[in-house]
Amino acid sequence: TWLVLLAQVFGLTAVVLVAVWMGHFQQGFAWQSNPGLEFNYHPLFMVIGMIFLYSDAILAYRVFRNDKKMYIKLLHAGMQITALIFVAVGLKAVFDSHNLKKPDPIPNLYTLHSWLGLITVILFGLQWVGGFATFLFPKAGMATRIMALPHHQFWGIAILCFAAATACMGITEKCIFSIKDYSQRPTQAYVANFLGLMIVCLVTTVIYIVTR
Amino acid sequence: TWLVLLAQVFGLTAVVLVAVWMGHFQQGFAWQSNPGLEFNYHPLFMVIGMIFLYSDAILAYRVFRNDKKMYIKLLHAGMQITALIFVAVGLKAVFDSHNLKKPDPIPNLYTLHSWLGLITVILFGLQWVGGFATFLFPKAGMATRIMALPHHQFWGIAILCFAAATACMGITEKCIFSIKDYSQRPTQAYVANFLGLMIVCLVTTVIYIVTR
Ligand code: HEM
Ligand code: HEM
Ligand code: HEM
Ligand code: HEM
Ligand SMILES: O=C1O[C@H]([C@@H](O)CO)C(O)=C1O
Numbered sequence: 001t002w003l004v005l006l007a008q009v010f011g012l013t014a015v016v017l018v019a020v021w022m023g024h025f026q027q028g029f030a031w032q033s034n035p036g037l038e039f040n041y042h043p044l045f046m047v048i049g050m051i052f053l054y055s056d057a058i059l060a061y062r063v064f065r066n067d068k069k070m071y072i073k074l075l076h077a078g079m080q081i082t083a084l085i086f087v088a089v090g091l092k093a094v095f096d097s098h099n100l101k102k103p104d105p106i107p108n109l110y111t112l113h114s115w116l117g118l119i120t121v122i123l124f125g126l127q128w129v130g131g132f133a134t135f136l137f138p139k140a141g142m143a144t145r146i147m148a149l150p151h152h153q154f155w156g157i158a159i160l161c162f163a164a165a166t167a168c169m170g171i172t173e174k175c176i177f178s179i180k181d182y183s184q185r186p187t188q189a190y191v192a193n194f195l196g197l198m199i200v201c202l203v204t205t206v207i208y209i210v211t212r
Numbered sequence: 213t214w215l216v217l218l219a220q221v222f223g224l225t226a227v228v229l230v231a232v233w234m235g236h237f238q239q240g241f242a243w244q245s246n247p248g249l250e251f252n253y254h255p256l257f258m259v260i261g262m263i264f265l266y267s268d269a270i271l272a273y274r275v276f277r278n279d280k281k282m283y284i285k286l287l288h289a290g291m292q293i294t295a296l297i298f299v300a301v302g303l304k305a306v307f308d309s310h311n312l313k314k315p316d317p318i319p320n321l322y323t324l325h326s327w328l329g330l331i332t333v334i335l336f337g338l339q340w341v342g343g344f345a346t347f348l349f350p351k352a353g354m355a356t357r358i359m360a361l362p363h364h365q366f367w368g369i370a371i372l373c374f375a376a377a378t379a380c381m382g383i384t385e386k387c388i389f390s391i392k393d394y395s396q397r398p399t400q401a402y403v404a405n406f407l408g409l410m411i412v413c414l415v416t417t418v419i420y421i422v423t424r
Contacts, residue, residue, distance in 0.1 A: 107395045112384055112408040153422065158416055159399045165377040165412070172324055176388050183319045196324040200377070204370055211366065 003209050004059055010202035011052045016197040018047045025188040026178065032096055039097035042090050043170060049086025050120070050163040053079055053201055055206045060155060062209055073135060081127055087121055113169035120162040127155055157207055163204040171196045214270055215421050222414035223264045229284045229407040230259045237400040238390065242381040244308055251309035254302050255382060261298025262375040263411055264289055267287070267418045270368060274421055285347060292340055299333055325381035325389040339367055369419055 022040040023029065030037035036157075057079035064072050098106040109115065134140045134148040175182050175192050182189050234252035235241065242249035243255075269291035276284050308319040321327065343420040348351045385405050387394050394401050 107397075109397045110397050110401060111387070112380060112405045116380070116408065116412060117403055122307055154258070154420065158419070161377075162412065165373075165380050166228050168324060168377050168381050169384045173388065175323070176385065181321045183317075185322050189322060193324045193327055196328065200328060200374065207370070208366065 001209075003205060004063060007055065007059060007202055007205040008207060008210065010198050011055055012197055013045060014198040014202060015052055015189055016045055017198060018043050021188065021191045023193060025191065032100060035100040035102075038093050038100075041093035042097070043053065043167075043174065045090030045093065046167060046170070047195075047199070049083040049090060050124070051202065053083035053086065054124075054160055054163065055202055056162070057083060058206055058210060069108045075133060077136060080131070084124065084128060087124070091121065098140045110171070113166060113173055115168070116162060117166040120159060120166050123155070123159050123162070127152070127159060141189075153210075157210065160203055160206065164199050167199050168196050215417060216275055217270060217280065219267065219414055219417045219421065222410050222417060223267055226259055226410040226414060227264055229403055229410060231389055233400065233403045233407060237403065245308060247314075248311040248361060250282060250305050252360060253305035253385065255379075256358055257302030257305065258379060258382070259407075259411070261295040261302060263414065265298065265377060266336075266372055266375065269315075270418055276330070278319075284334035289340075289348060292343070296336065296340060299336070303333065312326070313348040323381070323385065325378060325385055328374060328381070329378045332371060332378050333341050333366070335371050335374070339364070339371060357402070363410045367421075372415055372418065376411050379406050379411050 015153050027037060028038050029040050031041075032038060057076050060076050061072060064075065083205060095108065098108055109118065130148070131152055134145055134152070171192050173187065179188050179192070180184065234256050238252050239249060241252050243253075244250060269288050272288045272291060273284060276287065307320065310320055321330065335380070342360070342365055346357055383404050387401065391398065391400050391404070
């Protein structure tokens, strides 16, 4: 349906905006040789994994309604594990950027963003294991699956909301830390704020589609 | 049920935490005579109105299932309008605190927090008018009400999520702006971060209850 298309527009715009923000306005990417630029992989990979791929993995069930059940399951689970890999690299990047900072490292896990972010990633990992154990593992019976489904759906959506709220806080922090004239609204501020709005629009659209 | 009680615990804890944060750690409250302290009403009133009262107004439908329909409607609509009044005062406080700042005013509406916050408040106002026009206004027929209900429910919940995300960004900003040693995790940082977690727990619980 056209709502799925709209979700793709929001999602792709978000990925483009975060890539332009980090790649252009925040001087691009590097790995451990330059912890300041290594940080820039964090927003990019979190938005691709925890927002874009996560959303599309959920939508896969709605888009490919007519294909064989096992194929969709593998696609859904495969996209979610791909999301998890992006997330792992994105977390490695941000922890490196704190721990390798010269002359002094930046402390870890002091913000609400980092707390909710860590909780979100842990829940996401548990959801993956739970989804695998109930819906793919052959020994789980039909009764288990029927019982687990509403919880799997509720938490799948709840964790997506947590990810969006976490991303919005991350955007807020990065703007305050790194855009010196943020309050003068330079172009970069629009890029960052619109990135946040795109994420909110994407997640709202996905949840609207999935709850119809 | 006990989940409604749990929601009250999260909600009251959030209100206590924001009151302690602003009232104790951020030197308490004042009105236009001291714009710096006038700001402190903003988080307090937004959390009371846009999170606590809003949540309980939604739960009213679940708690008073057995009372006369008209009483519950009036309670629900009345709580939502009370929430809107708190929100209006909370917004007045933050705009004053920017515009009356000496020697120079602080610019308005440059953050993602303020953008999503304004969108949230406008949607909340529209939802109130829409809810009133369909469910209380006597001329709206049964067919209209049945058609409108799923949209009223979806947007009621979506706006609550927007409010929670906005509040989390506001907490993040205030911590970075006003807690000089935030990264050293002083007591105040725990108060603020736990406030955010309580809001997330409250909203998750409310949505869980309402979608059962
Ligand atoms: C939903 C996806 C995200 C998750 C789960 C997440 C998670 C985290 C975690 C766990 C940390 C702590 C690292 C440490 O303590 O060393 C962190 C730090 C950080 N993140 Fe994110 N993040 C996400 C998205 C973003 C985005 C989109 C941005 C910015 C555009 C961002 C900006 C930051 C910044 C500036 C820090 C360093 C300050 C701090 O510790 O809060 N994050 N993130
Ligand atoms: C972190 C990982 C996962 C997340 C976040 C997640 C999320 C979701 C969400 C939100 C839905 C609801 C979609 C809808 O109603 O259209 C869903 C459905 C479903 N998921 Fe997952 N999922 C994950 C992993 C898995 C895994 C590993 C499996 C195993 C195959 C799985 C199997 C299913 C099944 C069978 C459905 C039911 C679709 C339906 O008939 O509506 N999920 N998932
Ligand atoms: C969900 C409820 C909330 C809404 C709708 C909201 C809305 C707003 C709006 C519209 C502004 C812009 C004022 C201006 O430009 O002059 C603002 C500013 C601000 N708010 Fe909130 N707010 C909420 C909750 C909070 C909370 C809980 C906190 C902190 C604990 C907070 C902290 C701030 C800060 C620090 C500013 C000034 C910086 C800025 O303009 O973003 N807000 N808020
Ligand atoms: C900003 C204002 C409002 C918000 C955010 C809001 C939100 C909500 C939400 C989330 C629900 C779903 C609750 C549930 O499923 O248990 C709901 C239900 C309802 N609301 Fe509102 N509402 C608002 C204003 C109003 C107004 C002014 C009326 C007029 C009387 C109204 C009438 C109703 C009715 C009839 C239901 C159906 C309850 C049910 O049978 O499940 N709402 N509202
Ligand atoms: O992780 C962080 O990244 C930025 C900056 O150090 C790199 O641009 C910042 O202030 C952090 O706390």
